[in-house]
Amino acid sequence: MSDLRELYQQVILDHNKTPHNFRELKGANRASEGHNPLCGDHITLYLNLKDDRIEDIAFQGSGCAISKASASLMTSALKGKTREEAETLFGKFHDLVTADLDTSPDTDSLGKLAVFAGVREFPIRVKCATLAWHTLQAALNGADRPVTTE
Ligand code: ZN
Numbered sequence: 001m002s003d004l005r006e007l008y009q010q011v012i013l014d015h016n017k018t019p020h021n022f023r024e025l026k027g028a029n030r031a032s033e034g035h036n037p038l039c040g041d042h043i044t045l046y047l048n049l050k051d052d053r054i055e056d057i058a059f060q061g062s063g064c065a066i067s068k069a070s071a072s073l074m075t076s077a078l079k080g081k082t083r084e085e086a087e088t089l090f091g092k093f094h095d096l097v098t099a100d101l102d103t104s105p106d107t108d109s110l111g112k113l114a115v116f117a118g119v120r121e122f123p124i125r126v127k128c129a130t131l132a133w134h135t136l137q138a139a140l141n142g143a144d145r146p147v148t149t150e
Pocket of ligand 1: 036039040041063064065066067127128
């Protein structure tokens, strides 16, 4: 278990250092801002949504390693997915970070996102891990107001 935890931490640190899809998305038809005041995380998420499919997705922002790694892994997981698939994955991700400590992550459907199982031990970090997803939801719903995890 401690080996697994170390591996999870390493993935999060790597994605924090060199996040994927970390750029402004030119020609995005959806964008949304998210803010987690408890930690100071801030993210702008860009989407190019075409016929209910996420053709491209990118983000910018600043914050802790968990919020940044979460946005990096989320954007990698969602490129090419439909809106419905994205919402299903959000449900699974939310279950993952709020489940009991002894529940095994559903790695089949979560893939690399399972590394966030570790945040269950730190409830205050759940908001860091879900910020990108809440911002995604706002972007998908076309909200133009900044979202907050509060
Ligand atoms: Zn944070």
